[in-house]
Structures are given as C-alpha cells and as structure tokens.
Amino acid sequence: MPRNEFGRELTVSAAPAQAWATLTDVPVLVSWISVLEQAEELAHLERYTAVLLDRLGPFKLRADLAITLSDVRTEEHVTVHAEGEDRQVGSRLVVDATLDLEPAAGGGTTVRVAGVYEVSGKVAAMGGGTITKKAEKIINEFFSNAGKVLGAA
16 A cells, blocks of 8 residues: 655745635635546535546546545644545545645745655555656646745745
C-alpha cells in the first residue's frame, strides 16, 4: 500500500486574509485540480464532498470523497482529511494534509502544504512510481493555480 509524503511552499502577493478565503473555498480548490469534480459544501470549514475521476493504467477510477476540515485557526492553519473508495475497481484513497499560512517578509503570504497520501487496492498494484507521478501532477496543478489566483510573489 503506497504511502507517500508531500510538501511544498509558495509565497504569494495576496494578504493572509485573502489567501485564507481562497484556499479554504473547497469548491474553488476542486476546480483547480483536473481529476476532481462536483464539490459540495456540507458545513462551512467542516465537511465537503467531491468526486475523483481519473484513469490509471487499465483502471478508470471514480471515488466519492468525504473531506473533513479540523483544527481550524482562521488565516493561519487547517488540517484536511479526505478519503474515498472506488468499489468497482476495489481501491481506496486517503489524504491527510495541513495548510499553513504565514505573513511573508515584505508583504504577502507564505503558503505551506504538507501531508501524506495512501492508495490501496488494485490501483496500488500499478506501482508507486505511477501513483507518485499522478500525485505530483495534482500538487503542481494546485500550486500553479494558487500562484495565478493569489499572485505568485
């Protein structure tokens, strides 16, 4: 069962309040990532749903994701837990991550995202390298869009 850590940092020109408002708008974030669709807010800054649609080798994945936010400190920190399962393919995805915002020297905000993801079931049989490439693509999409929307400093 591949379990991988990830982390990245970006300094943006947006103030912490603006960065926080954008980066905690889950439907907006879902629109930034090509494999995610149909985001729905169930309880603001608490619970959301989204659908993961992707192809990995011979597998066509469709997983309904339950997304839970916790340890919320406005304009500073949030912990995210997302999990979903594709029962037809027999695979499961779990992501645990933190988002930290800090005022940057000279203005703007430093955005830090760190966490782990775990893939199990038939898709995990594709190998860690393939899954890691997909994860890197998702992380790159997130940070590319964050830089565009919040103004890469």
